[in-house]
Amino acid sequence: MSVVExxxxxxxxDETTALQGIDLEIEPGEFVSLIxxxxxxxxxxxxIIGDLIQPTSGTASVNGKxxxxxxxxxxxGIVFQDAVLYDWxxxxxxxALPLELARWNRRRRxxxxxxxxxxxxxxxxxxHHPWQLSGGMQQRVAIAxxxxxxxxxxxxxxxxxxxxxxxxxxxxMELLRIWEASRSTVVFVTHSIAEAVxxxxxxxxxxxxxGRISSVITVDLPQxxxxxxxxxxxxxxxxxxxxxxxxxxxxxxKTPA
Amino acid sequence: MxxxxxxVQPLPRGGMARLVGRGVxxxxxxxxxxxxxxGLWEGLIRAFDVQEFLLPKPSAIATTFWDTRGELWSxxxxxxxxxxxxxxxxxxxxxxxxxxxxxxxAVGAAFMPYAIAASAIxxxxxxxxxxxxxxxxDKSSKISIVAVLxxxxxxxxxxxxxxSVNPRALELMESYAAGQVQxxxxxxxxxxxxxxxxxxxxxxxxxxxxxxxxxxFGGALNALGVQILQHARVAQFREAWAGILxxxxxxxxxxxxxxxxxxxxxxxxxxxSE
Numbered sequence: 001m002s003v004v005e006x007x008x009x010x011x012x013x014d015e016t017t018a019l020q021g022i023d024l025e026i027e028p029g030e031f032v033s034l035i036x037x038x039x040x041x042x043x044x045x046x047x048i049i050g051d052l053i054q055p056t057s058g059t060a061s062v063n064g065k066x067x068x069x070x071x072x073x074x075x076x077g078i079v080f081q082d083a084v085l086y087d088w089x090x091x092x093x094x095x096a097l098p099l100e101l102a103r104w105n106r107r108r109r110x111x112x113x114x115x116x117x118x119x120x121x122x123x124x125x126x127x128h129h130p131w132q133l134s135g136g137m138q139q140r141v142a143i144a145x146x147x148x149x150x151x152x153x154x155x156x157x158x159x160x161x162x163x164x165x166x167x168x169x170x171x172x173m174e175l176l177r178i179w180e181a182s183r184s185t186v187v188f189v190t191h192s193i194a195e196a197v198x199x200x201x202x203x204x205x206x207x208x209x210x211g212r213i214s215s216v217i218t219v220d221l222p223q224x225x226x227x228x229x230x231x232x233x234x235x236x237x238x239x240x241x242x243x244x245x246x247x248x249x250x251x252x253x254k255t256p257a
Numbered sequence: 258m259x260x261x262x263x264x265v266q267p268l269p270r271g272g273m274a275r276l277v278g279r280g281v282x283x284x285x286x287x288x289x290x291x292x293x294x295x296g297l298w299e300g301l302i303r304a305f306d307v308q309e310f311l312l313p314k315p316s317a318i319a320t321t322f323w324d325t326r327g328e329l330w331s332x333x334x335x336x337x338x339x340x341x342x343x344x345x346x347x348x349x350x351x352x353x354x355x356x357x358x359x360x361x362x363a364v365g366a367a368f369m370p371y372a373i374a375a376s377a378i379x380x381x382x383x384x385x386x387x388x389x390x391x392x393x394x395d396k397s398s399k400i401s402i403v404a405v406l407x408x409x410x411x412x413x414x415x416x417x418x419x420x421s422v423n424p425r426a427l428e429l430m431e432s433y434a435a436g437q438v439q440x441x442x443x444x445x446x447x448x449x450x451x452x453x454x455x456x457x458x459x460x461x462x463x464x465x466x467x468x469x470x471x472x473x474f475g476g477a478l479n480a481l482g483v484q485i486l487q488h489a490r491v492a493q494f495r496e497a498w499a500g501i502l503x504x505x506x507x508x509x510x511x512x513x514x515x516x517x518x519x520x521x522x523x524x525x526x527x528x529x530s531e
Binding site for chain 1: 435
């Protein structure tokens with residue numbers, strides 16, 4: 001059974017068509033990146049999968065259920081560009097928030113928070129406040145919080161977009177390690193071609209006005225990815241493929257239909 | 258008083274809030290300013306032989322204050338109770354109304370323009386009217402005017418705080434399928450707390466003003482405002498100034514009490530927890 005299944009989906013905001021004719025299936029354990037220029041609807045698509053926005057027509061299902069039911073069942077965790085940590089809660093209590101809402105008892109919460117801190121390598125920071133952490137550390141807390149209740153799906157909306165290049169590359173390695181360890185499925189929105197190729201098993205290239213999927217590129221780089229993956233000839237070939245697909249989508253936009 | 262802003266950003270902090278709970282070295286500049294001001298006041302009045310009805314010497318005010326401290330305290334306590342209960346009622350009701358307006362936006366959109374317009378009304382002008390509604394001798398005439406005075410800054414600030422939540426923070430709560438009660442309890446109210454305290458601190462100042470000025474329009478004989486007015490009428494300026502000093506001290510105490518509660522409550526705000 002697919003983790004995500006989108007069929008003939010359309011989203012209109014007033015006059016503009018944000019998404020048109022979207023069909024997409026994502027299998028368990030995949031790491032799928034959505035890439036495209038601003039206005040191609042990639043963040044909108046992510047929010048529809050998370051049932052934070054309703055489609056105009058078509059269906060989105062998660063784990064074989066309507067997206068709404070999947071949200072109620074806590075089937076996914078979400079991470080935004082900003083860490084969106086609650087300043088009045090410590091790191092540990094931020095990670096525990098979804099567990100409190102799901103009515104886990106205190107003992108289970110503490111155990112899980114410790115496990116998550118270990119996963120994102122922030123052990124010892126549980127009593128710190130968010131503003132005492134660097135941007136990269138804050139984003140690791142956000143990831144720990146999103147994974148704390150063991151969702152089968154992780155939705156990420158440009159999670160490393162606000163970080164510097166060095167931190168971003170380190171976070172990419174971290175994320176792959178976490179993905180490996182948690183065996184979850186990831187849908188990852190990004191602007192960066194290199195990031196998409198490095199992380200993903202598949203890259204979904206989107207084009208704007210109206211937002212649609214222009215091509216899907218399977219990334220056949222061997223797992224696990226390492227620091228040297230970025231230096232392999234195949235990596236550069238795939239980066240070129242994605243870049244050309246993006247430009248093709250852009251040219252289609254200019255040609256009158 | 259018309260210049261008191263009803264909406265004030267909670268950060269950056271400074272002024273009186275900074276004075277609470279700091280070390281002696283932080284207090285020192287303020288103490289020097291205080292000493293210099295009092296010294297200049299005393300010195301200039303002696304040097305130019307200023308008449309007492311214009312401005313008494315600080316030493317004369319202090320002596321009178323000390324000599325009549327018993328009466329001043331009982332009068333002050335009477336007026337402080339009016340200010341305090343008016344502050345509690347007005348602020349409490351304001352927070353409740355803000356919660357309702359934030360929860361049901363349509364209601365909020367319908368009422369907000371009037372609330373903002375009403376906050377510009379010089380509410381103290383109604384004091385003679387509340388003296389008619391309730392007896393002028395009764396505390397409730399002053400409590401009601403103080404409550405109305407305190408209501409607007411607290412309500413406007415609270416509503417601003419409850420609605421200035423990061424939209425991502427709300428999306429996150431939605432992704433956890435959290436209900437409205439959870440969203441208010443865990444996100445909106447904590448976000449609003451610094452704003453609420455800003456409103457409450459404005460209200461403490463208004464509360465003492467409201468009670469004293471309300472008494473100028475008529476009140477019980479053992480009320481501070483009535484005493485200040487009567488002393489001034491019979492040219493007992495030292496006594497009038499001693500009463501004003503008492504009103505200042507009580508007003509500042511109420512402000513500092515709220516500021517102290519703020520510091521204890523908002524330990525997580527970076528600038529309050531150092």
